[in-house]
Amino acid sequence: MGLYRRGNIWWMRFSYNGKQIRRPTVTEKKLAEKIYCKVMTKIAEGKWFEVNQHEDNTFEEMMDKYLLEYSPKKAPKTYMRDKSLVAHLNRYFGHYKLNKIAPKDIYAYKIERIKECAAPKTVNNELILMGHAFNLAIKEWEWVNDNPVSKVSKEKVSNQIERWLTFEEEKRLLETSPYWLQEIILFCLNTGLRRGELIDLVWDRVDLERKTFTILEQKNKCKDTLPLNEKAIEILMARNKIRSIKNDFVFYNNNGNKIGPDNLDRSFRLAVKKAGIEKFRFHDLRHTFATRLIQNGVDVYAVQRLGRWKSISMVMRYAHHYAESLRSGVEILDKVQNNFSTNLAQSHKKGITAIAVIP
Structure with a gap:
């Protein structure tokens, strides 16, 4: 051969x-x-x-090449997500020849996925992945000359997330959580760590003397050293007294090994259910972290740096106010109105006095 x-x-x-x-x-x-x-x-x-x-290359061949040569360069979780997205795409387009796929076919796929109750964001992710593969097929592999995905509009996605943990809900959640989970919940509420960052945190990246910790591998591809507040330090001091001899992880399971993400999610969902809290995910602890900071007057730029978001606009997705946090804003009008009324009364009084003394 x-x-x-x-x-x-x-x-x-x-x-x-x-x-x-x-x-x-x-x-x-x-x-x-x-x-x-x-x-x-x-x-x-x-x-x-x-x-x-290459005129007879099929969509499935393109996606196989994408998964073999390009997708493995991504983070492991992203690679697994790509495989899941490709499975949906292949189910519909797998037998299509690349040069026969038209925008109308992609539009029809989009409508079918929505009928299957796929979330708009999921559908968009599938189209983005498909479009990226087509771009590689055009520029690097020379399989096709056109990208039909670029001519199809994406679904409108609402990034507005309204869910954060109230202090009363936090109290109930902690009461229904085992002690090891209480520490994790409180640590995330006070640091804004993502689940994966929490699980991967090791003592080599914690400086108790300087009250800082460092995040290396993260979503924004950056290395950040961040401050720890007193509550987070308190938790770390307690964890430091019982450090595992098997590994360097700050948080670990009953066997002294790294916590499995599925096990953590399962325990968290059970605690949430027992606490009677609806529609609250583990990631919403990070959402709560950002929301509480902004509701208490922390500068949006500082929140961005503390949470390690790429842009201010991403922070604003998490920056939701409730009525009481806005009250000080409208109360400014009362203050302005009262000052104006007081000054007007004083001016009026002076005018009357002047008239009274005229001979």
Whole structure:
């Protein structure tokens, strides 16, 4: 078989009309073999042309190449999400030839997914992934000449998240949580850590003397050293007294090992249910962190830095006010009105006195 490896890519080599042809395929040998056999069949049938050798590439082949060569470069969780999104896309487009996919087909897919009760954000993520794969197929693989996804509008998504934990709900949640979960809940409420960041936190990144901690691998691709408040320090001091001898994780399970995200979610949902709190996710602890800061007058830029969001606009998704937090704003009008009335009364009184002393 005319396949050979160059770097991470399997190349195919064959003769066509007396000319030696070399073409890159993919990084996975079995898929490269399928592509090679397909080309050999088309040559035998007289249906292969050098200029249009990719005209019969299917959507599924494009997504296989994407998952093999590009998606693994992403974070592990993002890679797993990509595989899930591709499964939905392949179910509809898998058999389509790339050059036969039109904007109307993508629009029809979007409508079908909405009928299946897929969330608008999920549908958009699928289209974004599909569009990215098409861009690679155009610019780097030279499989197609056009990206039909770019001509289809995305679904409108409401980023407004109205859920945060009240202090009364916090009290109930802590009462229904085991002690190990209480520490995690309080630590997240006081640091704004994401679930993965909380699970991955190790003592090497904590400086109790300086009252700081460092986040290395995170969503915004940055390294940040952040301050800890007294409540967070109190929790860390207690955890420091019972550090695991098996590993360096700050928070760990009963066996002294790293906490599994599914186990943490399961325990958290059970505590939320027992507390009678509706529609509250673990990530909403981070939401509560940002909301409480802004409701108490912390500068939005400071909240952005503390929560490590990429932009101010992202912070504003989490910056919701309730009526009492806005009261001081409207009370300014009372103050302005009272000052005006007082000044007017004083001016009027002076005017009357002046008239009274005129001879």
